[in-house]
Amino acid sequence: MPKATETILEIDLNALSNNYKYLTSKLKNNTKFMAVVKAYAYGSDSVAIAKELVNLGADYFAVAYPIEGVILRDAAIQTPILVLHPLPVNFDVIVNRCLEPSIYSFKILDEFIAYAEKTNQNNYPIHLKFNTGLNRLGFTEDEISLISKKLAATKSVKVKSAFSHLGASEDLSEKEFSLKQINTFKRISEKLTAELVYKPLLHCANTSGIINYPEAHFDMVRSGIGLYGFGNDKVENKNFKPIATLKTVISQIHTVKKGESIGYNRGIIVEKTTQSATLPLGHADGIPRSYGKGKGWVVINNKKAPIHGNVCMDMIMVDVTDIECKEGDEVIVFGSTNTAEELSAAINSIPYELLTAISQRIKRVICRK
Structure with missing residues (x-):
């Protein structure tokens, strides 16, 4: 798949086929x-x-x-x-x-x-x-x-x-x-x-x-x-493939100096000079405020970037101080590796809640990986 250039939800029909075939393999023919x-x-x-x-x-x-x-x-x-x-x-x-x-x-x-x-x-x-x-x-x-x-x-x-x-x-x-x-x-x-x-x-x-x-x-x-793509069990999850991958991009990167704050209500005051990346999705897209202040994260260039400050309606800010990245780079919110189950567990939730909350304003891209 080409790199994302906006916030999208990729839906993998081959993963769906895998999951259907696994489940039906458990059944009698009739x-x-x-x-x-x-x-x-x-x-x-x-x-x-x-x-x-x-x-x-x-x-x-x-x-x-x-x-x-x-x-x-x-x-x-x-x-x-x-x-x-x-x-x-x-x-x-x-x-x-x-x-x-x-x-x-x-x-x-x-x-x-x-x-x-x-x-x-x-x-x-x-x-x-x-x-x-x-x-x-x-x-x-x-x-x-x-x-x-x-x-x-x-x-x-x-x-x-x-x-x-x-x-x-x-x-x-x-x-x-x-x-x-x-x-x-x-x-x-x-x-x-x-x-x-x-x-x-x-x-x-x-x-x-x-x-x-x-x-x-x-x-x-x-x-x-x-x-x-979820079997409600760590062992069973290996037999399933999550069908949905939520992707976005880095809109802008800020250098935030020690003592400065990020986001609404000064959600975080940084203790050292920090590189902060702003992403175009927020709680109106299904990423609740409870993921803010370091509880949630995204993956950029195979590294976790924690969400810092408060989640905004249409944007989140993540810490990329230790990640080599630039504006326009692709960001994985959840998918087959950084799964919705792992992310939802960070706020004591379940993948059902995270998946079904994804806003309909996010573009769906149907694919076969």
Whole structure:
């Protein structure tokens, strides 16, 4: 790849392919794969990612909100799309764009059935979400009979899948909790299937569930963070390739004399003559203020340059005193070596948060490395 001349987010489709193939290598041949492409495909480019995943063989997509599904439909992506968090105000969009809602409460179930009947739907696909311990969204095990009665009373909808979500599958010290969730979901699945006259798809494994709990693969698995290059584990990370590299350039270099300050609120007062490089990205681009005052860093010419002073809205300043560099040189914020996981750990965060925060004003460059 040519050197960056502005702030860009490179998205490597070959890395995506590597991650998809690794994850699917863990599955039986008949297990379906749902790719989670919510939040602009974890801060990258949902259309480019989804199109590549279609070519790779993904069976389903998952988004958080209907607008994310609309973006994919507008790009002519026809793969089934599960909307994980629909609201009644979204039902028109969902049905008009052939999206499939997660039904997680009786309010949503009743209102969607009423909408489906009013609009003369027949067997419209819905997905039943069950709460097995995450305590976020979902029906409970003791609500299955009432769910079944409501479904038996209408032909407007049909259950395409029943699913749950593992809350701690990456943490093997919580194995007992995860196994309890999996066993609860098995009971729910058996009860639900016994009351329906057909068998829906069953799924509850996320990325770490795919890796750590093969007994939880069921009919389909869902992966988000793994597709984007992270296995939630230092050992597993070696099998993944981060797809996103955030790059920028040095706009200007200042010589700051001892006792002078840098940035807003005199964020740092230097103790010796310092070379400070200003970069064109800041907290409006997804680099939070918490990375300031030396907690975060970038890489310039293979050397770490700590962020000093406070992160500004559109700029950060880094210490290049001991780095040979010049204005216009490329800067790596995170990528395959200086990873988003390492950088996010510096402020006690996780790569999900850093990746999904990257502003849409940053240019996306699709590539194959």
